[in-house]
Amino acid sequence: MSRFQTKTILITGGSSGIGLAAAQAFIAEGGRVIITGRDAAALDKAQTTLGANAIAIQNDSGAPDSARELATALKAKNITLDAVFLNAGAARFAPLPDVTEDLWDATFNANVKGPFFQIQALQPLLNRGASIVINGSINARIGMPSSSVYAASKAAVISLAKTLSAELLPHGVRVNVVSPGPVQTPLYGKLGLDAAALEATAAQILSQIPVGRFGTPEEIASTVLHLSAPESAFIVGTEIIVDGGMSQL
Numbered sequence: 001m002s003r004f005q006t007k008t009i010l011i012t013g014g015s016s017g018i019g020l021a022a023a024q025a026f027i028a029e030g031g032r033v034i035i036t037g038r039d040a041a042a043l044d045k046a047q048t049t050l051g052a053n054a055i056a057i058q059n060d061s062g063a064p065d066s067a068r069e070l071a072t073a074l075k076a077k078n079i080t081l082d083a084v085f086l087n088a089g090a091a092r093f094a095p096l097p098d099v100t101e102d103l104w105d106a107t108f109n110a111n112v113k114g115p116f117f118q119i120q121a122l123q124p125l126l127n128r129g130a131s132i133v134i135n136g137s138i139n140a141r142i143g144m145p146s147s148s149v150y151a152a153s154k155a156a157v158i159s160l161a162k163t164l165s166a167e168l169l170p171h172g173v174r175v176n177v178v179s180p181g182p183v184q185t186p187l188y189g190k191l192g193l194d195a196a197a198l199e200a201t202a203a204q205i206l207s208q209i210p211v212g213r214f215g216t217p218e219e220i221a222s223t224v225l226h227l228s229a230p231e232s233a234f235i236v237g238t239e240i241i242v243d244g245g246m247s248q249l
Protein backbone atom coordinates (compact mmCIF):
# COMPACT_ATOMS: atom_id res chain seq x y z
CA MET A 1 0.00 0.00 0.00
CA SER A 2 1.09 3.58 -0.48
CA ARG A 3 -1.53 5.55 1.42
CA PHE A 4 0.85 8.39 2.28
CA GLN A 5 2.40 9.18 -1.10
CA THR A 6 2.86 12.99 -1.27
CA LYS A 7 1.81 13.30 2.41
CA THR A 8 3.81 14.91 5.21
CA ILE A 9 3.49 13.58 8.73
CA LEU A 10 4.87 15.03 11.98
CA ILE A 11 5.66 12.58 14.78
CA THR A 12 6.69 13.88 18.19
CA GLY A 13 9.04 11.52 19.97
CA GLY A 14 9.97 9.76 16.74
CA SER A 15 13.43 8.63 17.77
CA SER A 16 12.40 5.52 19.72
CA GLY A 17 9.72 2.92 20.35
CA ILE A 18 6.23 3.48 18.97
CA GLY A 19 7.09 6.82 17.34
CA LEU A 20 10.04 5.36 15.44
CA ALA A 21 7.96 2.36 14.31
CA ALA A 22 5.24 4.74 13.10
CA ALA A 23 7.84 6.80 11.21
CA GLN A 24 9.10 3.65 9.49
CA ALA A 25 5.56 2.59 8.59
CA PHE A 26 4.60 6.00 7.17
CA ILE A 27 7.79 6.10 5.08
CA ALA A 28 7.18 2.54 3.85
CA GLU A 29 3.88 3.82 2.48
CA GLY A 30 5.38 6.76 0.66
CA GLY A 31 5.18 9.45 3.34
CA ARG A 32 7.66 12.17 4.25
CA VAL A 33 8.11 12.26 8.00
CA ILE A 34 9.31 14.87 10.47
CA ILE A 35 10.36 13.44 13.80
CA THR A 36 11.12 15.28 17.02
CA GLY A 37 12.85 14.35 20.24
CA ARG A 38 15.10 15.95 22.84
CA ASP A 39 18.21 13.81 22.63
CA ALA A 40 20.37 14.80 19.63
CA ALA A 41 22.25 11.50 19.47
CA ALA A 42 19.01 9.48 19.44
CA LEU A 43 17.65 11.74 16.70
CA ASP A 44 20.81 11.27 14.60
CA LYS A 45 20.51 7.52 14.97
CA ALA A 46 16.85 7.60 13.96
CA GLN A 47 17.65 9.85 11.00
CA THR A 48 20.16 7.26 9.79
CA THR A 49 17.62 4.45 10.26
CA LEU A 50 14.82 6.34 8.49
CA GLY A 51 16.83 7.79 5.61
CA ALA A 52 16.15 10.62 3.21
CA ASN A 53 12.37 10.75 3.67
CA ALA A 54 12.77 11.83 7.29
CA ILE A 55 13.68 15.18 8.81
CA ALA A 56 14.77 15.06 12.45
CA ILE A 57 14.26 18.21 14.53
CA GLN A 58 15.40 18.58 18.13
CA ASN A 59 12.41 19.88 20.05
CA ASP A 60 10.92 19.41 23.51
CA SER A 61 7.26 18.63 22.92
CA GLY A 62 6.38 19.28 26.56
CA ALA A 63 6.79 23.06 26.39
CA PRO A 64 4.51 25.61 24.71
CA ASP A 65 7.46 27.79 23.64
CA SER A 66 9.09 24.94 21.79
CA ALA A 67 5.76 24.04 20.17
CA ARG A 68 5.74 27.55 18.70
CA GLU A 69 9.41 27.22 17.72
CA LEU A 70 8.62 23.96 15.92
CA ALA A 71 5.75 25.56 14.01
CA THR A 72 8.00 28.48 13.04
CA ALA A 73 10.73 26.10 11.85
CA LEU A 74 8.27 24.11 9.72
CA LYS A 75 6.76 27.27 8.27
CA ALA A 76 10.24 28.52 7.35
CA LYS A 77 10.69 25.31 5.34
CA ASN A 78 7.25 25.77 3.69
CA ILE A 79 6.09 22.52 5.26
CA THR A 80 2.39 21.87 5.75
CA LEU A 81 1.06 18.76 7.45
CA ASP A 82 -1.36 16.01 6.46
CA ALA A 83 -1.07 14.09 9.71
CA VAL A 84 0.33 14.64 13.19
CA PHE A 85 1.09 11.85 15.65
CA LEU A 86 1.48 13.42 19.10
CA ASN A 87 3.32 10.46 20.51
CA ALA A 88 5.96 11.84 22.90
CA GLY A 89 5.04 11.20 26.49
CA ALA A 90 6.41 10.67 29.96
CA ALA A 91 5.65 7.66 32.15
CA ARG A 92 6.79 7.86 35.76
CA PHE A 93 5.00 5.61 38.18
CA ALA A 94 4.87 6.04 41.97
CA PRO A 95 2.52 5.06 44.80
CA LEU A 96 0.39 7.90 46.19
CA PRO A 97 2.67 8.84 49.14
CA ASP A 98 5.68 9.11 46.81
CA VAL A 99 4.09 11.30 44.14
CA THR A 100 5.84 14.67 44.07
CA GLU A 101 4.73 17.91 42.51
CA ASP A 102 7.68 17.50 40.14
CA LEU A 103 6.40 14.11 38.96
CA TRP A 104 2.92 15.60 38.47
CA ASP A 105 4.20 18.59 36.50
CA ALA A 106 6.64 16.60 34.36
CA THR A 107 3.90 14.11 33.47
CA PHE A 108 1.20 16.65 32.69
CA ASN A 109 3.62 18.89 30.78
CA ALA A 110 4.73 16.04 28.53
CA ASN A 111 1.39 14.28 28.13
CA VAL A 112 -1.26 17.05 28.22
CA LYS A 113 0.07 20.61 28.13
CA GLY A 114 2.62 19.78 25.43
CA PRO A 115 0.20 18.08 23.02
CA PHE A 116 -2.42 20.79 23.56
CA PHE A 117 -0.02 23.61 22.67
CA GLN A 118 1.46 21.61 19.80
CA ILE A 119 -2.00 21.41 18.29
CA GLN A 120 -2.55 25.13 18.87
CA ALA A 121 0.80 26.07 17.30
CA LEU A 122 0.55 23.64 14.38
CA GLN A 123 -3.06 24.35 13.46
CA PRO A 124 -2.20 26.96 10.80
CA LEU A 125 0.04 24.40 9.09
CA LEU A 126 -2.60 21.65 8.88
CA ASN A 127 -3.94 20.85 5.43
CA ARG A 128 -7.66 20.32 4.98
CA GLY A 129 -8.40 16.64 5.73
CA ALA A 130 -5.50 16.42 8.18
CA SER A 131 -5.68 13.90 10.99
CA ILE A 132 -4.22 14.28 14.47
CA VAL A 133 -3.60 11.17 16.56
CA ILE A 134 -2.60 11.47 20.22
CA ASN A 135 -0.89 8.58 21.96
CA GLY A 136 -2.95 7.70 25.03
CA SER A 137 -2.77 4.58 27.15
CA ILE A 138 -5.13 1.98 28.55
CA ASN A 139 -3.96 3.23 31.94
CA ALA A 140 -6.72 5.82 31.47
CA ARG A 141 -9.21 2.90 31.53
CA ILE A 142 -7.89 0.68 34.33
CA GLY A 143 -6.99 1.16 37.98
CA MET A 144 -3.35 0.11 37.99
CA PRO A 145 -1.64 0.92 41.31
CA SER A 146 1.12 3.57 41.13
CA SER A 147 -0.12 4.87 37.78
CA SER A 148 -2.44 7.62 39.09
CA VAL A 149 -0.73 10.67 37.59
CA TYR A 150 0.14 9.00 34.28
CA ALA A 151 -3.37 7.54 33.96
CA ALA A 152 -5.01 10.90 34.68
CA SER A 153 -2.84 12.58 32.06
CA LYS A 154 -3.81 9.99 29.46
CA ALA A 155 -7.50 10.35 30.39
CA ALA A 156 -7.18 14.07 29.69
CA VAL A 157 -6.16 13.54 26.07
CA ILE A 158 -9.29 11.47 25.39
CA SER A 159 -11.24 14.59 26.34
CA LEU A 160 -9.00 16.80 24.19
CA ALA A 161 -9.64 14.59 21.16
CA LYS A 162 -13.36 15.25 21.53
CA THR A 163 -13.34 18.99 22.16
CA LEU A 164 -10.60 19.76 19.67
CA SER A 165 -12.30 17.65 16.99
CA ALA A 166 -15.41 19.76 17.55
CA GLU A 167 -13.35 22.93 17.14
CA LEU A 168 -11.23 21.79 14.22
CA LEU A 169 -13.76 19.91 12.10
CA PRO A 170 -14.84 23.13 10.39
CA HIS A 171 -11.23 23.27 9.16
CA GLY A 172 -11.45 19.66 7.97
CA VAL A 173 -9.26 18.37 10.80
CA ARG A 174 -10.12 15.53 13.18
CA VAL A 175 -8.44 14.35 16.37
CA ASN A 176 -8.39 10.81 17.78
CA VAL A 177 -6.47 8.81 20.36
CA VAL A 178 -4.72 5.48 20.05
CA SER A 179 -4.57 3.82 23.48
CA PRO A 180 -1.94 1.10 23.64
CA GLY A 181 -1.71 -1.58 26.24
CA PRO A 182 1.77 -2.78 27.25
CA VAL A 183 4.17 -2.52 24.32
CA GLN A 184 7.79 -3.66 24.35
CA THR A 185 9.75 -0.38 24.06
CA PRO A 186 12.59 1.40 25.94
CA LEU A 187 9.86 3.22 27.93
CA TYR A 188 9.97 0.59 30.66
CA GLY A 189 13.54 1.53 31.55
CA LYS A 190 12.30 5.08 32.23
CA LEU A 191 9.55 4.27 34.75
CA GLY A 192 11.81 5.11 37.69
CA LEU A 193 11.92 1.49 38.95
CA ASP A 194 15.04 -0.47 39.90
CA ALA A 195 15.85 -3.71 38.02
CA ALA A 196 14.09 -6.02 40.50
CA ALA A 197 10.96 -3.86 40.67
CA LEU A 198 10.95 -3.58 36.88
CA GLU A 199 11.12 -7.35 36.46
CA ALA A 200 8.32 -7.88 38.98
CA THR A 201 6.19 -5.20 37.29
CA ALA A 202 6.76 -6.73 33.84
CA ALA A 203 5.74 -10.20 35.09
CA GLN A 204 2.70 -8.75 36.82
CA ILE A 205 1.65 -6.86 33.67
CA LEU A 206 2.23 -9.91 31.46
CA SER A 207 -0.07 -12.00 33.65
CA GLN A 208 -2.86 -9.50 32.91
CA ILE A 209 -2.59 -9.51 29.10
CA PRO A 210 -5.13 -12.00 27.72
CA VAL A 211 -3.17 -12.68 24.51
CA GLY A 212 -0.18 -13.66 26.69
CA ARG A 213 2.42 -11.23 25.37
CA PHE A 214 3.35 -7.57 25.15
CA GLY A 215 2.38 -5.75 21.97
CA THR A 216 4.90 -4.59 19.39
CA PRO A 217 5.47 -0.97 18.36
CA GLU A 218 4.47 -1.99 14.82
CA GLU A 219 1.03 -3.13 16.05
CA ILE A 220 0.38 0.35 17.46
CA ALA A 221 1.83 2.01 14.36
CA SER A 222 -0.63 0.21 12.09
CA THR A 223 -3.56 1.72 14.02
CA VAL A 224 -1.91 5.15 13.89
CA LEU A 225 -1.66 4.85 10.10
CA HIS A 226 -5.30 3.78 9.88
CA LEU A 227 -6.38 6.80 11.95
CA SER A 228 -4.16 9.08 9.84
CA ALA A 229 -5.47 7.93 6.46
CA PRO A 230 -8.65 9.07 4.70
CA GLU A 231 -10.07 5.53 5.10
CA SER A 232 -10.87 6.48 8.73
CA ALA A 233 -12.50 9.83 7.87
CA PHE A 234 -15.66 8.79 9.78
CA ILE A 235 -13.72 8.16 13.02
CA VAL A 236 -13.77 11.44 14.90
CA GLY A 237 -13.04 12.44 18.51
CA THR A 238 -12.66 8.93 19.81
CA GLU A 239 -10.18 6.32 20.94
CA ILE A 240 -9.00 3.03 19.51
CA ILE A 241 -7.67 0.63 22.15
CA VAL A 242 -4.87 -1.75 21.07
CA ASP A 243 -4.07 -3.82 24.12
CA GLY A 244 -4.32 -7.58 23.56
CA GLY A 245 -7.58 -7.47 25.51
CA MET A 246 -6.04 -6.19 28.74
CA SER A 247 -8.64 -3.53 29.45
CA GLN A 248 -11.50 -5.42 27.81
CA LEU A 249 -11.70 -9.07 28.93
Ligand SMILES: NC(=O)c1ccc[n+]([C@@H]2O[C@H](COP(=O)([O-])OP(=O)(O)OC[C@H]3O[C@@H](n4cnc5c(N)ncnc54)[C@H](OP(=O)(O)O)[C@@H]3O)[C@@H](O)[C@H]2O)c1
Pocket residue numbers: 012013014015016017018019036037038039040042059060061062087088089090091110135136137138179180181182183184185186187188190
Ligand atom coordinates in the same frame (compact mmCIF):
# COMPACT_ATOMS: atom_id res chain seq x y z
N1 LIG B 1 5.34 1.32 25.75
C1 LIG B 1 4.14 1.14 26.27
O1 LIG B 1 3.82 0.10 26.86
C2 LIG B 1 3.10 2.22 26.14
C3 LIG B 1 1.79 1.91 26.51
C4 LIG B 1 0.82 2.88 26.41
C5 LIG B 1 1.15 4.14 25.95
N2 LIG B 1 2.43 4.43 25.59
C6 LIG B 1 2.72 5.77 25.12
O2 LIG B 1 3.44 5.73 23.92
C7 LIG B 1 4.23 6.90 23.77
C8 LIG B 1 5.61 6.54 23.31
O3 LIG B 1 6.17 5.65 24.25
P1 LIG B 1 7.26 4.54 23.86
O4 LIG B 1 6.89 3.34 24.65
O5 LIG B 1 7.45 4.43 22.42
O6 LIG B 1 8.53 5.19 24.60
P2 LIG B 1 10.05 5.38 24.20
O7 LIG B 1 10.56 4.22 23.41
O8 LIG B 1 10.70 5.74 25.47
O9 LIG B 1 10.02 6.64 23.21
C9 LIG B 1 9.63 7.90 23.65
C10 LIG B 1 9.97 8.89 22.57
O10 LIG B 1 9.44 10.17 22.94
C11 LIG B 1 10.49 11.12 23.01
N3 LIG B 1 10.15 12.10 24.02
C12 LIG B 1 9.87 11.89 25.32
N4 LIG B 1 9.62 13.06 25.92
C13 LIG B 1 9.74 14.02 24.97
C14 LIG B 1 9.60 15.41 24.96
N5 LIG B 1 9.28 16.10 26.06
N6 LIG B 1 9.80 16.08 23.80
C15 LIG B 1 10.13 15.41 22.66
N7 LIG B 1 10.26 14.09 22.62
C16 LIG B 1 10.08 13.40 23.76
C17 LIG B 1 11.74 10.30 23.29
O11 LIG B 1 12.93 10.96 22.89
P3 LIG B 1 13.77 11.91 23.91
O12 LIG B 1 13.75 11.23 25.24
O13 LIG B 1 15.13 12.00 23.27
O14 LIG B 1 13.08 13.22 23.93
C18 LIG B 1 11.47 9.09 22.40
O15 LIG B 1 11.74 9.40 21.06
C19 LIG B 1 4.15 7.63 25.11
O16 LIG B 1 3.22 8.70 25.02
C20 LIG B 1 3.62 6.56 26.05
O17 LIG B 1 2.90 7.11 27.13
C21 LIG B 1 3.42 3.49 25.67
